[in-house]
Amino acid sequence: MRTVTLEGRGAFDEWRDAARALLADRVAPDQVRWQLSGEGADLFGAMLPETEPVDVPSGTAVPKGFIEAAEAAICHTDPDRFSLLYRILWRLQAERALLQVSSDPDVSDLVRLIKNVRRDSHKMKAFVRFREVDAVQAGRRRFVAWFEPEHFIVARTAGFFQRRFTDMDWLIATPKGSAAWNGRDLKSSQEPAARPEAEDETDELWRTYFANIFNPARLKIKAMQSEMPKKYWKNMPEASLIPDLIAGAERRVAEMAERQASQPPAFHERLQAQWRGREGEEASVDLPPLERLRHEAAGCTRCPLHCHATQTVFGEGPKDSEIMFVGEQPGDTEDLAGKPFIGPAGRVFDEAVAAAGIDRTQVYVTNAVKHFKYERRGKRRIHMRPDAGEVAHCRWWVAKEIEIIRPRIVVALGATAYLSLTGESRPIAEVRGMPIPMQEGRMLLVTTHPAAILRMPDPDLKARSLEAFRSDLQGVRRLFDTLPAL
Ligand code: URA
Numbered sequence: 001m002r003t004v005t006l007e008g009r010g011a012f013d014e015w016r017d018a019a020r021a022l023l024a025d026r027v028a029p030d031q032v033r034w035q036l037s038g039e040g041a042d043l044f045g046a047m048l049p050e051t052e053p054v055d056v057p058s059g060t061a062v063p064k065g066f067i068e069a070a071e072a073a074i075c076h077t078d079p080d081r082f083s084l085l086y087r088i089l090w091r092l093q094a095e096r097a098l099l100q101v102s103s104d105p106d107v108s109d110l111v112r113l114i115k116n117v118r119r120d121s122h123k124m125k126a127f128v129r130f131r132e133v134d135a136v137q138a139g140r141r142r143f144v145a146w147f148e149p150e151h152f153i154v155a156r157t158a159g160f161f162q163r164r165f166t167d168m169d170w171l172i173a174t175p176k177g178s179a180a181w182n183g184r185d186l187k188s189s190q191e192p193a194a195r196p197e198a199e200d201e202t203d204e205l206w207r208t209y210f211a212n213i214f215n216p217a218r219l220k221i222k223a224m225q226s227e228m229p230k231k232y233w234k235n236m237p238e239a240s241l242i243p244d245l246i247a248g249a250e251r252r253v254a255e256m257a258e259r260q261a262s263q264p265p266a267f268h269e270r271l272q273a274q275w276r277g278r279e280g281e282e283a284s285v286d287l288p289p290l291e292r293l294r295h296e297a298a299g300c301t302r303c304p305l306h307c308h309a310t311q312t313v314f315g316e317g318p319k320d321s322e323i324m325f326v327g328e329q330p331g332d333t334e335d336l337a338g339k340p341f342i343g344p345a346g347r348v349f350d351e352a353v354a355a356a357g358i359d360r361t362q363v364y365v366t367n368a369v370k371h372f373k374y375e376r377r378g379k380r381r382i383h384m385r386p387d388a389g390e391v392a393h394c395r396w397w398v399a400k401e402i403e404i405i406r407p408r409i410v411v412a413l414g415a416t417a418y419l420s421l422t423g424e425s426r427p428i429a430e431v432r433g434m435p436i437p438m439q440e441g442r443m444l445l446v447t448t449h450p451a452a453i454l455r456m457p458d459p460d461l462k463a464r465s466l467e468a469f470r471s472d473l474q475g476v477r478r479l480f481d482t483l484p485a486l
Contacts, residue, residue, distance in 0.1 A: 002027050006082060008036045009177060009190035010075035010152025019086050029090045034082035063092055065099055073113040075152045084109055120150045121157045126460035127232045128161070128172060129206060131198040140183055141474075142169045144196040146235055152176050155188035162186045164464075165471060167478065171196070203237035208351055210238035216249035217256060227459050289404045290319045293397070297370060303393040305371035305386070310335045315366025315401050323363040323480060324407040325349075326398060328416040328449055332381050335372035340365050345451035348466070349413075352450070356473035358480075364405050368420035369394045383451075391420050408442055408483050411476055414449030433472060435479060441486055443479060447472035 004018045022032060070085050078084075088106050092098050101107055130143035143165075154172065158179035161172065171180040173193035180187050224242075233239035287295060294314045300306060313330035316339060325341075333343030341349050353360050369390055374381040386394075398420050402410065412418040419425050421444060422436075428448055436444040448469055456462040 001031055001033060003033045003035060004082070005035050005037050007190060008082070010155060011190060012071045012074045015070075015074055015082055015085065019089055022086065023089065023093075029083065029087040032083065032086060034086070036079070062089065063096055063099060066092060069099070069110060069114055072117045072156075073110055075117045075156055076113040077151050078113060081113060084113075117151050117153060117156075121153045122460065123229070123232060124149055124153060124157050125160050126463045127228070127236055129202070129236055130165070130168075130170060131202055133196075133198050140167070140169045144171045144173065144198050146195045147172060147174050148231070148235060149174055149176055152190070154179050155190070158186055158188050164468065167471070167474060202355065206236070206238040207241055208347070211241055211245070214241075214245050216245070216252040219246065219249045221246060224459075288319070290401075293400050293404060297397050300370065300397070302396070303371075303390050305369065305373050305390055308374070309371035311338050312370045313338055313340055313367060313372070314370060314397075315364055316340055317364030317366075317405075318362060319405060321362065321364035321405055322408045323358065323411065323476065324402065324405060324409070325363060325365045325411045325413060326417040326421060327365070327367045327413045328451070329367050329369035329386050330372045331383060331451065332372065332374070340367055344454055345449070348450035348453060348469075352466075352470045352473045355470055356477040358473065358477055364401070364407065366398065366401055368398060368417045370397060386416060388419065388425070391416060395420050402442075406440070406442075406486060408486055409476060409480055410438060410442060410444045411473075412444060412446045414447075414452060417449075418446050433475060441484075443483060445472070445476055445479065447476075 002022065004022070006014050006018065008014070066089070070089075073081055073085060084106060088098065088110060091106070095101075098104060099107060099110075102111065124147055128145045128147050130145045133142050133144050154174050154177040158172070158181070161170065161179070162181050165181070166183070169180075169182050172178060173196055175192045177188060177190045178193040179189075228236075228239070233242070297312050297314050300312055306312070309330075313334050315324075317324075327341060327345075327349075330340060331343045331345060334340055334346070340346075349365075350360055353363070369386040372381075373384045373386050373390065375384050376382075410421060412421050415425070415428055418428065418431065421438075428446060431446045432448065433445070436446070438444050448465060450469065453462060453465045453469060456465060
């Protein structure tokens with residue numbers, strides 16, 4: 001009998017080296033006792049006699065797919081994982097297609113381990129919450145997070161965080177190892193880490209965001225708890241809101257049903273008001289350029305969208321803003337109030353802008369299309385995406401806004417804004433995050449639209465997209481800090 005002692009915290013190489021040596025010596029699976037270091041010698045095993053090597057079919061090549069499967073399964077906490085993998089490796093020498101036999105008990109055990117590990121890794125990507133710690137070092141902000149995975153997945157999942165949060169220094173500590181990134185090296189350790197103490201305003205941000213995206217009318221408690229299992233709640237700042245949100249859901253749904261739908265004034269009423277406004281047209285000649293443009297845009301009839309919208313929603317912000325954000329088109333709230341980004345998408349935008357250290361009152365915020373396009377469903381007005389013709393008609397106003405304000409950085413929020421600013425229709429993923437030169441030395445940055453994040457049905461994807469959005473806005477901030485004045 002052979003005894004193999006491993007550290008066993010998800011380190012595949014350690015198991016592979018031991019398995020290779022056993023296979024070379026033709027030691028059959030039932031003649032190997034796998035144990036973890038620190039567990040002490042197995043007295044019964046030690047008393048067993050050494051056995052003669054048995055015959056194993058020649059050729060130790062491993063079928064494609066086994067290594068990948070073993071790399072995942074080894075991260076499981078199941079104490080039998082080492083022997084299971086060795087047994088499968090042994091059997092693969094003769095049964096080359098074993099991995100395709102899903103009814104085989106060893107294979108189905110392997111599949112179960114892999115599924116658990118992947119799910120744990122997926123949850124880690126969705127539920128790690130970073131908190132900022134102490135001062136910036138060498139120009140980089142520093143963050144820590146505490147997470148409690150079920151399996152030894154930290155090293156395996158660290159690459160995701162390196163790619164997603166490449167521009168900040170971070171440490172993810174867990175009872176099953178930790179990982180850290182400093183902009184150059186990604187390091188991971190298998191040792192249990194201590195919980196770092198940190199709480200910052202990001203916690204409040206998560207809570208505000210969660211309260212905003214929580215839709216009481218769509219509440220399905222079981223589905224929610226399966227997506228966001230309770231065991232993760234204690235490390236997620238927003239989870240403290242869940243009990244109250246659930247308790248108040250019924251009341252909020254009743255209130256929503258009672259509330260009247262938003263109603264813009266009838267078309268003829270609005271046109272008359274517009275014409276009354278035009279009586280002062282000549283006076284607008286004396287207005288400063290941006291105010292004059294706003295006044296002109298208020299009577300815009302370049303495309304049919306003006307017929308059903310309440311009013312033109314023009315951009316807002318100081319006329320010497322150095323950053324200009326361009327959204328898609330006003331939503332229901334913006335249409336009624338006449339101001340951009342003040343509804344649910346505006347709240348997500350405000351939070352991410354503030355978290356990036358950008359003062360919203362110092363930036364110019366506008367839209368590619370200045371009238372709300374919607375379809376009526378019962379009492380509600382449902383957002384409709386503007387088409388290329390409507391974007392083209394409105395581009396004239398956006399170009400004028402840029403000409404007058406002369407920002408150093410223009411940020412396209414979503415594909416419609418990108419189309420308006422470049423004339424190109426491209427998936428955001430192809431262009432996001434990289435500065436694109438515009439005229440006069442200004443730079444264009446592209447990110448997703450906050451309303452697109454709010455519309456995502458999958459909470460994990462939503463949380464990841466929000467992180468990516470916030471990280472893009474931090475990129476805007478960094479570019480702003482480095483770009484020379486125009
Ligand atoms: N979405 C936009 O693109 N703009 C707004 O003003 C509001 C929502």
